[in-house]
Amino acid sequence: MSQAPGTAIWLGDDGNLSQRRLSETYTPTGSDTLVGVKYSGINPADKKHFLMGLHSFIAGYEFSGIAIAVGPDSPFQLGDAIFGINRPQHQRPASLGAYQDYAITEAQAFFKIPEDMGLKKAAVMVLVAQTVLNGILNCLKFGLPCARGGASGVGVAAIQIAKAAGFGPILATASPQNHQALCDIGATQYFDYKSPTIITDIRSAVEETGMKLRVIFNAVVGSADSLDPNEQPPFKESTPALAKSYCSDEDQPDNLKLTAVLPIVKDPSYKHAMCWRPYDALDFIGCPQDPQAPFRVRKAMEWLMQDHGAH
Known part of the structure; x- marks a missing residue:
């Protein structure tokens, strides 16, 4: 199958999206694969990462499609239905963007794609799953968890994966209309994030378990909470500060394990749960990392693929 000219969505240096017509064609090398894109996943990170200095490239990270050309070391074959996520990077190569008709995949x-998954579902799976796995395996390193923003895409994945990994109890915050759905996927207890008594409600619930709440996965930290100085509310009113106040040992930060989907500049006790980390690197986008971190995530993703319907 030949690669025809196509269109793409571009993230500019002003943070705005625009449509572009492409004439460039891509050739896979090494372990890369050229894919005819069928579906692209839409995520808040597609624009929020602009606030981290990532822009001037074809937008989008995750997609699914059909392999139409393969590099000499590619793990895939022509005609394979595949899905996944490419790396975040400032001014990354145009070939890696998800919002275009053809794209290069990094192995x-x-x-x-498992036979019973399908292209559409696959296109929106990897970014949230890898964010959660990185948060749980490499940032939190396990504990009694509370998912702030449980009904968000990452929050839903966090609850499902935490349950599959044997966590419990699992506390979650969300709007009341989402509470039963969170219970159905594995949340033990749920709380209205807008309630004026949410802090005492969560602390009382934790006391009844006889355990300590020392682990927070903040799945909905907003850009104004952590990155944009022109729009920031007082930090004590931000979602990271509120979520931290749920903890049993709030005044003893060394006892807490906190992670969020964006870097929390004003509270370094929060670790950044990234959707992608490079192999064998000691740092990524200015953040130090354990070089084994991405290997743990890959192994866990393969575990999820074995029985994705159960999770």
Whole structure:
């Protein structure tokens, strides 16, 4: 199958999206694969990462499609249905963007689609799953968890994966209309995030378990909470500060394990749960990392693929 000219969505240096017509064609090398994109996943990170200095490239990270050309070391074959996520990077190569008709896949975070999954579902799975796995395995390193923003895409994945990994009890915050859905996927207890008594409600619930709440996965930290100085509310009113106040040992930060989907500049006790980390690197986008971190995530993703319907 030949690669025809196509269109793409561009993230500019002003943070705005625009449509572009492409004449460039891509050739896979090494372990890369050229894919005819069928579906692209839409995520808040597609624009929020602009606030981290990532822009001037074809937008989008995750997609699914059909392999139409393969590099000599690619793990895939022509005609394979595959899905996954490419790396975040400032001014990354145009070939890696998800919002275009054809794209190059990097083998690190791409997978062959299970027969019972389908292209559409696959296109929106990897970014949230890898964010959660990185948060749980590499940032939190386990504990009694509370998912702030449980009904968000990452929050839903966090609850499902935490349950599958044997966590419990699992506390979650969300709007009341989402509470039963969170219970159905594994949340033990749920709380209205807008309630004026949410802090005492959560602390009382934790006391009844006889355990300590020392682990927070903040799945909905907003850009104004952590990155944009022109729009920030007082930090004590931000979602990271509120979520931290749920903890049993709030005044003893060394006892807490906190992670969020964006870097929390004003509270370094929060670790950044990234959707993608490079192999064998000691840092990524200015953040130090354990070089084994991405290997743990890959292994866990393969575990999820084995029985994705159960999670």
